[in-house]
Amino acid sequence: MKLYDSRRAPNPRRVRWFMAEKGIDDIEIVDVDIFGGQHRTPEYLARAGLPNVPALEMGNGQTITESVAICRYLESVYPTPNLFGEEACEAAVIEMWSRRAEMMVATPLMMLVRHTHPALAAIETQVPEIAAANRAMAEKGLKMLDRRLAESEFIAEDRVTMADILAITAIDFARMARFRPDPDLVHVRRWREAMLARPAASAGV
Amino acid sequence: MKLYDSRRAPNPRRVRWFMAEKGIDDIEIVDVDIFGGQHRTPEYLARAGLPNVPALEMGNGQTITESVAICRYLESVYPTPNLFGEEACEAAVIEMWSRRAEMMVATPLMMLVRHTHPALAAIETQVPEIAAANRAMAEKGLKMLDRRLAESEFIAEDRVTMADILAITAIDFARMARFRPDPDLVHVRRWREAMLARPAASAGV
Numbered sequence: 001m002k003l004y005d006s007r008r009a010p011n012p013r014r015v016r017w018f019m020a021e022k023g024i025d026d027i028e029i030v031d032v033d034i035f036g037g038q039h040r041t042p043e044y045l046a047r048a049g050l051p052n053v054p055a056l057e058m059g060n061g062q063t064i065t066e067s068v069a070i071c072r073y074l075e076s077v078y079p080t081p082n083l084f085g086e087e088a089c090e091a092a093v094i095e096m097w098s099r100r101a102e103m104m105v106a107t108p109l110m111m112l113v114r115h116t117h118p119a120l121a122a123i124e125t126q127v128p129e130i131a132a133a134n135r136a137m138a139e140k141g142l143k144m145l146d147r148r149l150a151e152s153e154f155i156a157e158d159r160v161t162m163a164d165i166l167a168i169t170a171i172d173f174a175r176m177a178r179f180r181p182d183p184d185l186v187h188v189r190r191w192r193e194a195m196l197a198r199p200a201a202s203a204g205v
Numbered sequence: 206m207k208l209y210d211s212r213r214a215p216n217p218r219r220v221r222w223f224m225a226e227k228g229i230d231d232i233e234i235v236d237v238d239i240f241g242g243q244h245r246t247p248e249y250l251a252r253a254g255l256p257n258v259p260a261l262e263m264g265n266g267q268t269i270t271e272s273v274a275i276c277r278y279l280e281s282v283y284p285t286p287n288l289f290g291e292e293a294c295e296a297a298v299i300e301m302w303s304r305r306a307e308m309m310v311a312t313p314l315m316m317l318v319r320h321t322h323p324a325l326a327a328i329e330t331q332v333p334e335i336a337a338a339n340r341a342m343a344e345k346g347l348k349m350l351d352r353r354l355a356e357s358e359f360i361a362e363d364r365v366t367m368a369d370i371l372a373i374t375a376i377d378f379a380r381m382a383r384f385r386p387d388p389d390l391v392h393v394r395r396w397r398e399a400m401l402a403r404p405a406a407s408a409g410v
Binding site: 050058059060062064065066068069070072073076077088089091092093095096099100125127129130133144 | 255263264265267269270271273274275277278281282293294296297298300301304305330332334335338349
């Protein structure tokens with residue numbers, strides 16, 4: 001297998017964090033120079049279909065994009081420790097929290113960075129109204145997470161799962177927009193410090 | 206099991222369409238009056254955690270929200286016909302296309318409706334710039350789908366999968382914003398007509 005990776009982008013970090021939690025170290029890493037436009041070359045597009053990073057060449061030779069699809073495939077090849085859930089009810093709860101973490105926190109934070117960071121003005125028509133709406137959405141999502149983390153050590157279960165990886169990589173990325181979770185969200189603060197203290201936090205940054 | 210459902214919203218339709226493709230007819234359907242605020246009552250919130258519909262009471266008595274998490278759980282209980290993929294590589298390809306369909310087409314179209322339809326002004330601060338950006342994103346996503354559907358009968362595979370359900374329910378919902386895919390996208394048109402001709406198209410509308 002081969003992972004097409006890029007150090008400076010948030011979606012590749014999800015996969016690198018996921019691999020580090022599992023101790024996966026036998027996949028070849030290929031660095032893609034996205035600032036140099038390497039993800040838009042005919043060679044890359046023929047392989048990945050879209051100019052997106054990360055991409056994974058799977059065991060059967062086919063290449064896929066989409067960080068969550070890549071992680072779920074890796075889970076099937078490297079099942080331990082389990083990060084998507086084992087039996088069906090547990091997997092459903094983890095998927096529910098993963099989607100809440102992604103749609104209510106991670107996506108709004110990534111949109112906030114895209115619509116405010118000066119370096120991204122070259123690739124995005126930055127709209128202040130979109131930045132403001134996403135900031136408000138992320139703040140609301142973080143309050144929801146704080147209520148959850150008052151009753152649960154991690155987001156979906158009493159152990160790290162995909163839901164935590166989706167949330168923490170976006171929260172950490174949002175520092176680029178000078179965004180930090182409200183320090184009054186004490187449960188988010190406790191969880192954020194615990195996540196960033198994990199060895200996997202330094203993978204892919 | 207019990208499905209908490211609402212006829213007029215797009216996310217419940219994903220689950221009803223999914224159930225119809227599988228011929229699932231032994232789950233109790235409970236109608237939730239979202240216009241009457243029934244999803245915000247203490248009883249509903251104690252069960253579902255968030256004021257979201259649909260919700261599913263699973264076999265173990267626990268209730269989850271998030272349409273895709275609900276569908277994936279149902280797949281484990283009713284595996285045939287398979288809509289998320291069977292072996293790991295196929296499942297990864299279907300998840301990749303499901304995420305592309307959701308993030309590049311379905312979510313932008315739902316945001317377009319939220320930010321333009323007069324009936325939704327009561328629940329959403331409608332921002333013309335957000336509507337315009339989402340319309341542009343959906344149009345770009347539909348061009349991507351058209352290229353894909355030039356080479357594949359359905360979005361992910363040569364049969365209907367979750368990816369098709371995610372795309373068609375949003376495209377059909379976007380009629381509320383008087384949005385129709387550009388008729389020059391002939392492959393999208395062929396696929397859209399085929400999807401809307403399926404018996405499952407009338408489930409949950």
